[in-house]
Amino acid sequence: MLQQVSQSAAPFAPAVEATELVKDFGETRAVDGVTLAVPKGSIYGLLGPNGAGKTTILRMLIGIIDPSSGTRRVLGQERPLEVAPEVGYLPEERGLYPSMYARDAIAFMGSLRGLPLSEGRRRADELLEEHNLGDWAKKPIRSLSKGMAQTVQLLGTIVHRPRLIVLDEPFAGLDAINQGRLEELIRRETRAGATVIFSTHVIAHAERLCERVAIIAKGRVAFDGRVDEARAKLRPIVRLRTRAAEGPWRSAIPADARRDGEEWVFELPESGPEPLLKVLIDGGAGIETLAIERPGLHDAFVAIAGPSAAEAMGREKVQ
Amino acid sequence: MMRFIRSAFVIARRDFGATVLSKTFIFFLLAPLFPLLMGGVFGSIGARVATQAARPVVAVVSSDKDFDRLSSARSELAQALGEDTMVSLVHYPAEPNLALQKARLLSSRNPPIRAVLTGGIDHPRLTGSVADDPGTLGQLRLVIANARSPGEATPALLPVTNVESSSGSEVRDRALTAQIGQMLLFFFTILLAGMLLSQVIEEKSNKIIEVIAAAIRIDAMFVGKLFAMLAASITGIVVWISAGAVLIQIMKHGGVATLPAPAIGWPGFLALGIIYFAMNYLLLGAAFLTIGAQASTVREVQTMSLPVTFTQMLIFGFASTAIGSPDSPTALAAAIFPLSSPMAMIARAAEDPQWWPQLVAILWQGLWVALIIHFGAMLFRKTVLKSGPQSKWWRLKRA
Numbered sequence: 179m180l181q182q183v184s185q186s187a188a189p190f191a192p193a194v195e196a197t198e199l200v201k202d203f204g205e206t207r208a209v210d211g212v213t214l215a216v217p218k219g220s221i222y223g224l225l226g227p228n229g230a231g232k233t234t235i236l237r238m239l240i241g242i243i244d245p246s247s248g249t250r251r252v253l254g255q256e257r258p259l260e261v262a263p264e265v266g267y268l269p270e271e272r273g274l275y276p277s278m279y280a281r282d283a284i285a286f287m288g289s290l291r292g293l294p295l296s297e298g299r300r301r302a303d304e305l306l307e308e309h310n311l312g313d314w315a316k317k318p319i320r321s322l323s324k325g326m327a328q329t330v331q332l333l334g335t336i337v338h339r340p341r342l343i344v345l346d347e348p349f350a351g352l353d354a355i356n357q358g359r360l361e362e363l364i365r366r367e368t369r370a371g372a373t374v375i376f377s378t379h380v381i382a383h384a385e386r387l388c389e390r391v392a393i394i395a396k397g398r399v400a401f402d403g404r405v406d407e408a409r410a411k412l413r414p415i416v417r418l419r420t421r422a423a424e425g426p427w428r429s430a431i432p433a434d435a436r437r438d439g440e441e442w443v444f445e446l447p448e449s450g451p452e453p454l455l456k457v458l459i460d461g462g463a464g465i466e467t468l469a470i471e472r473p474g475l476h477d478a479f480v481a482i483a484g485p486s487a488a489e490a491m492g493r494e495k496v497q
Numbered sequence: 498m499m500r501f502i503r504s505a506f507v508i509a510r511r512d513f514g515a516t517v518l519s520k521t522f523i524f525f526l527l528a529p530l531f532p533l534l535m536g537g538v539f540g541s542i543g544a545r546v547a548t549q550a551a552r553p554v555v556a557v558v559s560s561d562k563d564f565d566r567l568s569s570a571r572s573e574l575a576q577a578l579g580e581d582t583m584v585s586l587v588h589y590p591a592e593p594n595l596a597l598q599k600a601r602l603l604s605s606r607n608p609p610i611r612a613v614l615t616g617g618i619d620h621p622r623l624t625g626s627v628a629d630d631p632g633t634l635g636q637l638r639l640v641i642a643n644a645r646s647p648g649e650a651t652p653a654l655l656p657v658t659n660v661e662s663s664s665g666s667e668v669r670d671r672a673l674t675a676q677i678g679q680m681l682l683f684f685f686t687i688l689l690a691g692m693l694l695s696q697v698i699e700e701k702s703n704k705i706i707e708v709i710a711a712a713i714r715i716d717a718m719f720v721g722k723l724f725a726m727l728a729a730s731i732t733g734i735v736v737w738i739s740a741g742a743v744l745i746q747i748m749k750h751g752g753v754a755t756l757p758a759p760a761i762g763w764p765g766f767l768a769l770g771i772i773y774f775a776m777n778y779l780l781l782g783a784a785f786l787t788i789g790a791q792a793s794t795v796r797e798v799q800t801m802s803l804p805v806t807f808t809q810m811l812i813f814g815f816a817s818t819a820i821g822s823p824d825s826p827t828a829l830a831a832a833i834f835p836l837s838s839p840m841a842m843i844a845r846a847a848e849d850p851q852w853w854p855q856l857v858a859i860l861w862q863g864l865w866v867a868l869i870i871h872f873g874a875m876l877f878r879k880t881v882l883k884s885g886p887q888s889k890w891w892r893l894k895r896a
Contacts, residue, residue: 289507292500334708
């Protein structure tokens with residue numbers, strides 16, 4: 179049946195498509211007309227502060243809840259639960275049975291997705307060994323540290339080798355080492371052909387991992403595209419320090435340039451770096467340092483989602 | 498459909514294993530021992546008190562000759578009425594101060610004396626607390642009368658041929674079997690269906706419910722949980738019934754064969770008992786599981802389940818009207834009303850040997866089980882994954 183599903187899906191169709199998804203909770207509109215497309219085999223990030231609607235979008239995409247309106251198509255199916263055996267999902271609120279052994283917890287999660295229990299146990303042992311948790315395979319979850327338990331749940335998410343992996347805030351609660359391991363695991367799964375969608379409010383993870391991102395603000399998609407395209411929304415930034423304070427070179431400094439200590443900071447003019455350099459040199463600026471920086475995803479996020487959303491993301495990161 | 502069944506099976510296997518293979522299940526299996534022990538302890542105390550209360554002691558202040566005649570007369574009467582039901586007579590020789598002796602005897606603790614008989618056989622006078630005890634007074638009158646004219650009240654010889662049962666004893670025994678069957682069904686269901694509540698709370702507090710909901714249909718989870726706990730309950734019941742049968746075999750002369758057989762026969766009765774337990778459990782369990790989905794704490798669950806428990810007690814009362822008269826209008830109504838039907842029909846199985854009403858009832862109840870599970874699962878799906886601000890359980894908006 180799964181093979182039939184795979185064959186029926188168009189070969190170049192996105193792994194996940196959403197069109198005008200809306201979700202209302204009573205009087206509150208949590209998601210407002212979200213349209214996005216996740217290419218097969220890509221790592222796709224949903225960026226946005228808490229309350230932006232990321233979790234609700236993910237829940238609708240994998241079929242936990244139904245949209246109030248709009249359509250979704252997951253691995254070629256309009257009813258996501260039909261392809262549940264090919265999907266892995268890690269919810270934001272982690273949950274495992276405390277008295278279950280680690281290997282049994284992984285195998286149980288696999289069995290929910292159609293993997294036979296014995297095969298699940300065999301793969302669980304392999305995965306736990308790979309992640310240096312082999313000694314904990316027959317220990318109850320309650321005896322594991324929080325990081326270990328999160329790893330176990332993540333392994334349970336991929337034990338059945340899904341084609342689509344959906345991770346809701348997967349880095350939350352992990353230390354730097356485990357975050358690095360998780361990033362590597364995500365890359366490895368995509369190398370093996372899986373599509374990964376994850377939500378985060380930490381831009382650095384998305385910047386390192388994602389080929390495409392959707393920036394979510396107030397239940398809407400403010401941007402959906404490649405990370406490069408997001409960055410391209412902004413002009414490169416020029417940071418300039420000169421020996422001369424005044425002179426004809428000042429005509430090269432745009433009116434909206436700002437001072438950052440001793441430096442001038444402004445967007446690179448559309449004419450490019452060469453005319454700028456010529457004016458600065460000919461005008462006697464006495465260039466001390468000049469850097470042309472490519473804008474980061476954070477800068478793009480600020481520009482796209484607005485400073486208040488960026489501030490909210492910053493607060494959550496600190497928390 | 499196959500996927501639904503497979504998903505429900507995955508949940509059922511996990512829940513069944515987690516319940517039956519846990520150490521606490523041993524306590525669960527031992528649970529009926531506690532009421533039995535309590536019953537035994539309090540029963541023996543009660544029996545001793547009852548024996549003392551049933552056999553009042555009467556002090557006889559008289560000559561030895563009079564007492565011997567009274568004692569003989571009492572023995573003759575005891576043959577007819579039974580030793581256990583007769584008053585005890587204790588002899589005391591007369592003392593010079595009779596009033597003082599009577600007062601002392603009436604305040605005696607060992608033995609506790611109900612009354613004092615003075616004046617011998619010719620002029621008997623009873624002093625004591627017998628105003629509310631006409632039995633003692635009546636027996637003493639008969640004893641004295643018999644002592645005055647010995648031999649006149651000798652019981653007639655009545656040869657007896659004992660038979661295994663008679664229609665009178667069969668009706669009584671079957672009514673008792675019906676009552677016991679119904680009570681066991683009720684108590685097992687109430688006790689075991691309550692376990693379902695903690696199951697949902699466990700899922701919610703472990704936050705694993707979202708993992709499950711993302712992988713399988715929520716109604717498959719509902720059905721899986723329901724049948725897992727049914728299987729665990731039946732495991733417990735089979736252990737209890739087997740242990741009970743072994744106990745009866747050891748302790749009762751003749752073993753289980755001497756128990757009053759239900760009209761439909763023991764094998765059929767036990768099979769129907771399991772089926773009706775399953776039906777009753779599924780009907781009530783579906784309600785409890787749906788309630789569990791609305792609640793987020795154990796306290797909320799307890800508050801919500803109380804009205805259901807009281808309603809179930811009312812239904813039990815309604816079903817008990819079937820005992821003794823299975824064809825009466827109320828008994829038929831109890832058999833038709835889905836929630837009381839299993840209890841009414843198990844009582845009927847004890848008193849009526851016909852199978853066809855049982856088969857019709859099983860089909861009828863099966864239909865209602867399917868309906869209630871369907872609606873329960875629907876409600877469960879709509880409410881169990883509510884996130885954000887807690888909504889009132891009666892506002893069943895689609896999640």
